[in-house]
Amino acid sequence: MSDLMSFSEIDGSGAVLIAAQRRVAMVTLKTDLSNKITRAAIKKLLGTTVPAQRKIANGVAWMAPDELLIMVPEGSTPEAQIEQLNANIKAPMLAVDVSDARAVFTLKGNNAREVLAKGAPIDLSADAFAQGDFRRTRLGQVAVAFWMEADDEITLICFASLRQFMFDWLVNAAQKGSLPAYLNR
Amino acid sequence: MLLLTCPYCGVEAEETEFLGAGQAHLKRHMDGSTDGEFTAYLFERKNPKGIVFERWRHVYGCGKWFHAARCAVTLEVFGTYSAQTFEPPKDIIAKIKAKRPEWEAKP
Numbered sequence: 001m002s003d004l005m006s007f008s009e010i011d012g013s014g015a016v017l018i019a020a021q022r023r024v025a026m027v028t029l030k031t032d033l034s035n036k037i038t039r040a041a042i043k044k045l046l047g048t049t050v051p052a053q054r055k056i057a058n059g060v061a062w063m064a065p066d067e068l069l070i071m072v073p074e075g076s077t078p079e080a081q082i083e084q085l086n087a088n089i090k091a092p093m094l095a096v097d098v099s100d101a102r103a104v105f106t107l108k109g110n111n112a113r114e115v116l117a118k119g120a121p122i123d124l125s126a127d128a129f130a131q132g133d134f135r136r137t138r139l140g141q142v143a144v145a146f147w148m149e150a151d152d153e154i155t156l157i158c159f160a161s162l163r164q165f166m167f168d169w170l171v172n173a174a175q176k177g178s179l180p181a182y183l184n185r
Numbered sequence: 186m187l188l189l190t191c192p193y194c195g196v197e198a199e200e201t202e203f204l205g206a207g208q209a210h211l212k213r214h215m216d217g218s219t220d221g222e223f224t225a226y227l228f229e230r231k232n233p234k235g236i237v238f239e240r241w242r243h244v245y246g247c248g249k250w251f252h253a254a255r256c257a258v259t260l261e262v263f264g265t266y267s268a269q270t271f272e273p274p275k276d277i278i279a280k281i282k283a284k285r286p287e288w289e290a291k292p
């Protein structure tokens with residue numbers, strides 16, 4: 001977990017710690033990811049291969065067959081990343097700074113999976129969803145994406161306009177005594 | 186519960202992750218069509234008690250449109266396939282015929 005300064009709001013009253021991260025720099029890249037030349041360019045640029053379907057690796061997440069979400073590494077900026085992507089990918093593409101469009105949350109605790117299991121219609125057991133997996137789905141009625149940062153830590157993103165609603169939802173779902181501690185057995 | 190596999194994400198997900206958008210493979214009657222054809226394109230839909238071909242969108246996932254062949258009564262899914270096609274793939278038709286010999290594909 002990043003240091004406390006990177007959070008704008010933290011609630012530790014529940015069984016799982018819920019924290020809203022400050023602005024996280026990220027870039028959306030839309031382009032045909034099956035294009036070999038594009039894949040090579042992305043690898044050279046980001047220092048990591050294009051993640052497989054529904055995977056996340058080294059801060060690059062598979063959003064769709066033609067979409068990546070790139071967390072901008074420390075020391076760089078969305079503007080610099082976009083400039084590099086524009087310069088190096090020859091196929092039709094679009095790179096956009098979505099940092100202000102997204103809210104990012106950290107869920108930390110042994111039963112973090114169960115907080116999401118209350119609202120997401122998917123199998124969140126450790127067998128079905130592990131580190132490296134990336135899942136876009138809904139949480140309640142909110143479109144979200146999340147991944148395991150560690151066995152006891154989840155990062156979740158949603159649209160920025162729903163930041164407060166999502167935070168309150170997560171805090172409510174994480175209340176002490178409300179998680180059956182089933183998924184981490 | 187209806188489970189569909191998104192052909193783009195390769196993930197089997199629950200119905201509420203998707204948006205159902207009705208009958209698939211409609212012929213778009215546009216300029217030059219008769220009033221009857223155009224009315225049918227806009228308003229008339231089949232509603233069979235049995236095999237249906239539908240458009241779906243993975244709205245909470247990758248956002249892609251795709252097609253699904255399923256039974257409207259039992260919710261059995263015979264397959265999902267690309268949106269970039271005018272008719273169901275042969276392997277899906279074969280699968281339906283194998284399981285429902287009485288079913289006949291109507292134009």
Ligand SMILES: [Zn+2]
Nearest residue numbers: 191194243247
């Ligand atoms: Zn999908």
